Amino acid sequence: MKNNSSNLNPDKISVSGKVYYKKTTDSTNLDAKRAENAPDKSVFIADMQTNGRGRLGRDWSSPKGCGIWMSILLKPQGEICDISQVTLIAGLAVSRVIEGTSIKWPNDILMSNKKVAGILTEMSAESGKIKHIIVGIGINVNNKDFPEELKDKATSLYIETKSVAERESLISGITNEFFTMYDRFLTDGFSVFKEEYTDKCATIGKEVYLITDGEKRVAKAMGITDKGELIAESNGKTEIINSCEVSVRGLLGYA
Ligand code: BT5
Secondary structure, three states: OOOOOOOOOHHHOOOOOOEEEEEEEOOHHHHHHHOOOOOOOEEEEEEEEOOOEOHHHOEOOOOOOOEEEEEEEEOOOOEOOOHHHHHHHHHHHHHHHOOOOEEEOOOEEEEOOEEEEEEEEEEEEEOOEEEEEEEEEEEEOOOOOOOHHHOOOEOOHHHHHOOOOOHHHHHHHHHHHHHHHHHHHHHHOHHHHHHHHHHHEOOOOOEEEEEEOOEEEEEEEEEEOOOOOEEEEEOOEEEEEOOOOOEEEEOOOOO
């Protein structure tokens, strides 16, 4: 089945940062990484990625002209911070703009219990100072179909709503929303977003698998801390889970 595919028109993208657009690239996160001197809040966008990446070296399917494959370059002044909180805020920005979404902690955006978007945040630091943070956002927008191995777990806005969405206005809406939230995060921290994140988080109240170093155990997700960590309970004991250390898998369904 052919996707609803077209090239982006970068002139229709209206964001407060500088926009770098390519028809095809290996990965927009790599584009951002290579652009050492690009200003803070630059946005790298491509119509297609040949080497789209997820976390832990996983692949991210990025077919031509139907999704949003973009990376935001941030250059905050200061000490190394917990970039997992930036991931949560980016997820919340996506979820605010795209109606009907929920979030699987920490970085999956869901519709109908399937993944419609994912976020990959990377940081480079030197002598305890941040050089840059790259927030990679992948959203399935006008995809009609997915490769066999993703059919059960991936969805797109088109599949959910049966209408073709304009990617330029989604990019503008999500990026500007994220910039406003990020500025607030820099002054006030994650805690101001905790309640909203918790409300949108489909993981809370569910049984999950916690996977550390190949070891898998069952726990119940109870809530989110002021720092964006997951509060889980297993065998009557409360644990605070940082997304860098533990992988969380839904026990039933994807959430
Ligand atoms: C993520 O990783 O969800 C992060 C995805 C980030 C993609 C963006 S696109 C722009 C920027 N440039 C990049 O190269 N990357 C970022 P993770 O949680 O590890 O999920 C990866 C898993 O999701 C894969 O192993 C597949 O099972 C599944 N997957 C792959 N492609 C998908 C897609 N298009 N939609 C839904 N699920 C997908």
